[in-house]
Amino acid sequence: MPPELFLDLYSPPCRAIYIFALKNGIPFQLRPVELGRGEHLKPEFLKVNPLGKVPALRDGDFLLAESVAILLYLSRKYQTAEHWYPPELQARARVDEYLAWQHTAVQLPATNVYLCKSLLPHFSGQPVDQERLDRLMGKLRPALQHLDQEVLAAKPFLATEQVSLADLMAFTELMQPTAVGCDLFRDWPRLAAWRARVEAALGPELVQEAHKLVLQPRDPRDAQRDPKLAQELVHRLLERLG
């Protein structure tokens, strides 16, 4: 039985796993989880991942959460090509370094930009709060600067000379605000070149397919479907975004 992958392709880590599995011919059963309908918080899903987040994996009796852990698990179980998670001590350490750093340095601020630009206006019916957006973009800037000026100064990809799990995670993460119109790459030429390189390495069609959902403008009628839920989400978003 192939493993089940519980994913919502609106989520960057889910896209990373989706792309990784397809790219490497890893068989899986896709179990869609619609975050927008709160499916990740329902008892049925919490049995799979009590942490209430996507992505999640179920392989027979074995349950696993956390995208980084899932990617490493899949790379080991299916013995994917070495460049994804190189065996050499220092090269591997560079991938580990990025995968650890990105949780708070990239994922958190990039998600906040996306929430402010897309989800908050969608559920509140209000236009984008430009001041808040600028502030949140400012929080992401140090990471972009570090990647462009320091990390990519010496090599074509984030960890080594070839595309790795680090690039895959970074790519889907930075595509999130980009997909809704925030031009993250404008000030960072090396990062822009890196993005093109990663897309070429992953395969443009696969990238396009994985990003189809997040690239679509949201249907305003979705937000009006459950006004009480929308209000609750707006409240939570405002609390989170400050």
Added chain:
Amino acid sequence: MGLELYLDLLSASCRAVYIFAKKNSIPFDFQFVDLLKGHHHSKEYIEINPLKKLPSLKDGRFILSESVAILFYLCRKYSTPSHWYPPDLHTRARVDEFMAWQHTAIQLPMSRILWIKMLIPRITGEEVPAEKTEQMLTEVRTNMQLFEEKFLQDKMFITGDHISLADLVALVEMMQPMGGNYNVFLNSSRLAEWRMRVELAIGSGLFWEAHDRLMKLAEWDCSTLDPMVKEKICELLQKFR
């Protein structure tokens, strides 16, 4: 020059690396980077780590940041006993799972408690609004519960019968609020027992040696605080308003 570790044991991430290296008799030079004096912003340290964060490892010309990456590197390079990062596919995944989750679920909130309960009031003379404090504490309680129910369950350690990197990282982070006299283990005897088990597996001497600076934080004379660090802290307080 041998292995150098750039550390301030006030930081939980630094304590994890320090304890692991000492426990496994990995020889290293302890390069003290004093966070309270703002030395992580010094020109010398920026050359080691432009992100100005601790810990960092320097092995010849190879420089590495991020405690999780450093711990994995040390495991591999020094072939430490396999229970720290078990080779079995599923067991290893459990460690990876915790190591990923903890960044935002444990480390961040635990560190925030120390700021809110101790550092901000001490340095600025002002308390953080009660509502914000309560919000932070609720988040911590929720995550401690998740830790107990999902990661620890009824086992001795996270992976089963033996201590691993996951327990080490979990514990040093959960100790952080102790610097402000806040004990997160009070509500659960299961967690308190696990805490003791991890301490004993590490060795109480080494454990408390590593936590000495944190435990003495309350005695610290903050008039010696670097003005740049003080400014940053005042900015932090603004965020909590």
